Amino acid sequence: MAIPQRFSLVTLGVADVEVAMAFYRRLGWREAPSSVVGEVAFFATPGGVLALWETAELAKDAALPTMHANAPSFRAVALAINLGSRDEVDDAVGDWVLAGGSISRAAAETEWGGYSGYVADPDGNLWELAHNPSWPLDERGLPVLHGA
Template identity: 50%
Template structure:
């Protein structure tokens, strides 16, 4: 057996479940009916996004809870179909209460992206990559590399 190569659920630890749930709803993400006062679920184009209190998430993983500020060693990304969609998504996030980490701009790899942080500081990139078309679910398709002639 191998470990299945699929991401099923991304769980973000949050300090205030109600505040964080309201933030993601303000992004336009529908809250799953399976959510409760203890955990929130959002269906994305691929994996589920779950929000769960940080201390309880740490205890579930048998890890010490830490007060984390600054960069956490990971980011989440949302790919969109154009530069204008990057700008629009960042504007919606800021209106919902996000902090702008990096304004949208052309980047060295040929795309266009910017970053925001949710109310708990989780970093999200919103990116347009002209080299990766989006499929029907809005997920990037990675083209095969060109074969040498």
């Protein structure tokens, strides 16, 4: 059996769905009508769907224990948004902070020839905001990988 090479949905565990929804709304994102205020939020993107769900409910659904108070804040996962220029990265980082997020690593030139920074939402979910001149963006804003 072959599993399709794609993802349909990314679910972020959050402490409070309504607070998290408000943050992503301040970024200018609009949740899908299938969202249930206070329970789960869905944001359609040109790639997959982003979902926000209470961490305890996500852990329960996956049959895993909820993270304890001493758990590391870094979850070893980062989502990324590729942008068309360095200026767009800087603008996005500024908007992220204005919406209530934080900067993990300021945007800077990278060893791979691009420009990127890391930001976190109020629940600590990590996002990279990047410009990669080797990956042009298609009409949906998604990177085009040469040879793929």
